Amino acid sequence: MASGAIRWEARDLRAEDLDGCFLVVTCRPDNAEIFRLAEERKVLCNSVDDPKNCRYSYGSIHRQGDLTIGISTNGTAPAIAVRLKQRFLREIGPEYKELLDFLRHLRPEINARIGDFEKRKKLWYDIADSEALTLLRSGQLNSAFALIRDLIEEAVSNTSHS
Numbered sequence: 001m002a003s004g005a006i007r008w009e010a011r012d013l014r015a016e017d018l019d020g021c022f023l024v025v026t027c028r029p030d031n032a033e034i035f036r037l038a039e040e041r042k043v044l045c046n047s048v049d050d051p052k053n054c055r056y057s058y059g060s061i062h063r064q065g066d067l068t069i070g071i072s073t074n075g076t077a078p079a080i081a082v083r084l085k086q087r088f089l090r091e092i093g094p095e096y097k098e099l100l101d102f103l104r105h106l107r108p109e110i111n112a113r114i115g116d117f118e119k120r121k122k123l124w125y126d127i128a129d130s131e132a133l134t135l136l137r138s139g140q141l142n143s144a145f146a147l148i149r150d151l152i153e154e155a156v157s158n159t160s161h162s
Contacts, residue, residue, distance in 0.1 A: 018043050023056075051075040062088040065097030066104065095136035102145055103127070106152065113156050123155040 015037050018024060023044035026034045031047035035054070038045035047053040051074065059072035060081040069088055071081040114120045127148055135144035 013037075049075075060085040062092065064092060064094060064100075066100040067092070067096045093137065095133050098136050098141065099132060099144070102148065106148070110152060113152070114159050116159060119155060119159050123151060126151050126155070 013034060018034075018037050018041050021038075021041070021043045023046065024034065024038050025046045025048065027048040028034065031045075031050045031053040035045050035047055037043075038055070045053070045055045046057065051057075054075055057072060057075040057078075059070050060078075062069040062071070062085050069092070071084045071088075073081050110120060110123065114123060130147055130151060132144045132147050135141075135147065
């Protein structure tokens with residue numbers, strides 16, 4: 001790099017190479033020595049496909065807007081985490097982002113209009129269990145948002161009649 005932030009040297013690792021590091025990733029036939037050196041220096045060490053010489057592993061992340069799903073097998077079977085992420089990509093799509101974007105804006109209103117925690121909690125579960133995601137998945141945004149608004153109005157009405 002022009003800034004000098006990365007410098008490549010083709011040579012064996014020296015213990016002092018880990019001085020001042022935050023983390024190291026290694027993929028050698030035997031990672032034990034690098035792991036030992038990293039541990040001495042309190043440097044996080046990821047030894048690829050070598051869980052016993054590894055202090056952390058990379059998980060797989062699936063995001064849809066504010067929804068974040070983290071998956072990890074703690075290095076046991078990374079392919080399982082990848083397959084789960086692929087499944088989540090198919091099953092948990094952009095409709096979740098749309099829903100959460102809408103609900104983010106409604107949350108203050110819901111909190112202001114429904115003071116009772118248990119009634120507010122019931123409303124959130126009613127929204128989660130409603131057909132809103134199905135409507136969003138089929139592109140019916142206005143219908144989904146109208147359904148949620150109706151659920152809110154019903155909850156407010158039930159609160160004022162209690």
